[in-house]
Amino acid sequence: MNDSMLPSGAWPVLEPGWVWLCGAGPGDPGLLTLHALNALRQADVVIYDALVSEEILSWAPKAEHVYAGKRGGKPSAKQRDISLHLVELARAGKRVLRLKGGDPFVFGRGGEEAQTLIQHGVPFRIIPGISAGIGGLAYAGIPVTHRDVNQSVTFVTGHDQSGETPGSLNWRAIAEGAQVLVIYMGMKHARRIAEALMDAGRPAEEPAAVVCNATTPNQQVLETTLGRLADDIDSSGLEPPAILCIGRSVLMRQVLDWQALAAGESPRNLDPLGRGLPAETL
Structure with missing residues (x-):
């Protein structure tokens, strides 16, 4: 992919009909991986979770942004509907990015969604993210x-x-x-x-x-x-x-x-574990 936002390299191509399951990290956009940025620049549709920031979504200017967040105690999309929507979009020839907070395989239901894609013959890629x-x-x-x-x-x-x-x-x-x-x-x-x-x-x-x-x-x-x-x-x-x-x-x-x-504050305690020894001492 030739994109000025990415360093030169042989970046993978998000092909039509594929779904990439991607971790967006814990919140700070700077913790996004380069593979995730590469995906954002190519996607036709981004299905994103509640913890994905607007700043990160702005890096996918060509894509349709579809919210599929789940928050405890609040009305949320059903997991079955999310998984099947990924299948539907891929079969329509879209380049689909499923963007999840943290890492998709750490309490992110990424395994469930990937299994659905396999069962329906949809090719996919996993892009890990930094877990919270x-x-x-x-x-x-x-x-x-x-x-x-x-x-x-x-x-x-x-x-x-x-x-x-x-x-x-x-x-x-x-x-x-x-x-x-x-x-x-x-x-x-x-x-x-x-x-x-x-x-x-x-x-x-x-x-x-x-x-x-x-x-x-x-x-x-x-x-x-x-x-x-x-x-x-x-x-x-x-x-x-x-x-x-x-x-x-x-x-x-x-x-x-x-x-x-x-911010200019001093450490509260240089030896909080009470070792009585310098940190570099074995």
């Missing part, structure tokens, strides 16, 4: 892994297809096995989730954070503990979309809040 559970936390100054804290991280969805806390999750196993826990779409059920984790043995004083509107100019971060999580959310007035993080890595925000540092 990693990129959003990084913008908040919270490393999802940190050598002094965790050698594993567990990603969990805060609600299932019914909108309730997933009944299939073994919260005791998660509580015992997850050094750091990242919960997508869990704000509505934060009290139930926190109680389940504490009932399974997680301490009430364990650090926790809520990152709302991650990576956008409206980003807000609440630092709290597992025991106070639900009450602090209620009193804060914060609204979804949000990522919850539970674990000692939250403490690293005290030294790694890079946006506050860029």
Whole structure:
């Protein structure tokens, strides 16, 4: 593709009749991949989710923009209708871009849509994106892994297809096995989730954070503990979309809040984990 917005290279061509399932990242347009930008410049139709910004959509000036967002507790398009609409557009010879917030395969229903395309003989391509559970936390100054804290991280969805806390999750196993826990779409059920984790043995004083509107100019971060999580959310007035993080890595925000540092603030604590050693010391 020859486009002045892209560096020179052999960029893939979005052919008529194809669907590209693409992650738009957690919010900041700068976190979009070059493959995603390439797709936006070629698409005839962009089927986009609620968390995709107008700025990103403006990079697809030739395309029809069709909203297909899903937000908890609000009227939303049915997944079956979205999937079949992708098939219909592809069969009409359109170059179709299905644009999802974050990564299409991380709680994004991308697998369901790809399976529908396969069943109907529609060719497709997957373009990964930066997931909010990693990129959003990084913008908040919270490393999802940190050598002094965790050698594993567990990603969990805060609600299932019914909108309730997933009944299939073994919260005791998660509580015992997850050094750091990242919960997508869990704000509505934060009290139930926190109680389940504490009932399974997680301490009430364990650090926790809520990152709302991650990576956008409206980003807000609440630092709290597992025991106070639900009450602090209620009193804060914060609204979804949000990522919850539970674990000692939250403490690293005290030294790694890079946006506050860029604004001229000083680190709150140079050694939030209490190591007593320089960071470079093994």
